[in-house]
Amino acid sequence: MSDPTTQQGEEAPTGSSRHERLEKVKHVAMEEFRSYVVATVYIWVLLGMFTLHEEIALRTHGGVTQALPFAPHGIALINALVLGKVALVVESLRLGSRIKAQPLIYPIVIEAFLLAALFIAMHVLESVIAGWVRGEALAASVPAVGGGGLAGLVFSTVSFFVAMVPFCAFRQITIAIGWPRMRALLLGPPPGGAA
Template sequence: MFVYLWVLFGLFALHEDIVLRQHGIRFVFHGFALVNALVLAKVMLVAEDLKLGHRFQARPLIYQIVLEAFILATLFIAVHILEHTIGGLIAGETLAASVPSIGGGGMQGLFCVALILFVALIPFFGFRHISRELGPGRIKAMLFGRRESAAQAKPPV
C-alpha cells in the first residue's frame, strides 16, 4: 500500500513541479509524497480492518474494486481536509483559514482531485482482488516468474 501511494503521490509532485516550472516557479517540496503515503497507507489499513466495501463480495469483482476505490478516494480527501484543518487550528488560524483548497479550490477542483484519486486507486484494488481470487503467489509468478515458450508449454488438461 505504502509503495503504491508513494509512487502515486511522487508522480503528483512531479506533475506539480512541471506545471510550476512552466510559470517560472522553481520550488516544489517532494517530501510530502513520502509523508502522505505513510499516513494514507495507515488510513487504508484502518479502512480494511473496518471492512469498508466488503458488502459486494457476492457480486462480480468489479463492483468491489470500484466501490473500494471510491470509498478510499473519498476517505483520503476527508483525511487531508481534517489534517490541514487541525494543523491550521493548532497554528492559531481561524477555521475558515485552516480548511485547505483542493485542486485550486471550489467544487470543480475538489471533483477533479477526487476523480484522479478514484481512477488511480482502481488498478491497486484490481490487482489486489484478482490476486486474492487466483490464489497466493499466482499473479506474482505470472508477472515476475520465468515464462515458457509456446513450444515448451504444457497443454491444458
C-alpha cells in the first residue's frame, strides 16, 4: 500500500532524509535563537546605559528619582526583548543588502538607521499605549523624546544610530565571511579542529 501523502512517481521520505530535515530545522532554530540572544543582550546593555545616564543626570541636577529604583532597568529589559526581535526582522528583510551589498558600509548604515528609527517609534508607541491604559489623552501620553522638541528627537535618533553601528557592522561582516571564520578571527580556531 502506498503512502497517500506522496505524489505518484515520488518516493516516500526515508528515515535519513527526515533526520536530515529535522537536523536542519534544529540548526536554523538554534542560529535564530543565538542571534536573538545576542541582539537582546546588546540592546539591553545599550538601553541600560541610557537609563543609567538619565538617572545620573537627574541626580546631578536635583531631578526627581524613581520610587522603584530598578523599575527603569526592568523596563529596559522588556524593551530589549521586544527590540531584539525587531532587530531580527530588520536583518531578515535585508533592506540594506538589496540596495547595494558591496561595500558593506551601505547595509551597515541603512540597518543601523532603520533600527534607530524603529526603536524611537517603539518608544513612542509604548508611551502612547501606557497613557491610553491609564486613561490619558493622546497628547499627554506622547513622550518628550530626548528632552522634547525636534532637537531632542534628532539627538535620540542619532544616539541610537551611533550605538547600533557596531552591532550592525558585526552582523553584516559575519554574514559576509561566515560565522566559523568570524569566530576564528575573534576567538581563535576551535579547539582540536580547523577554523
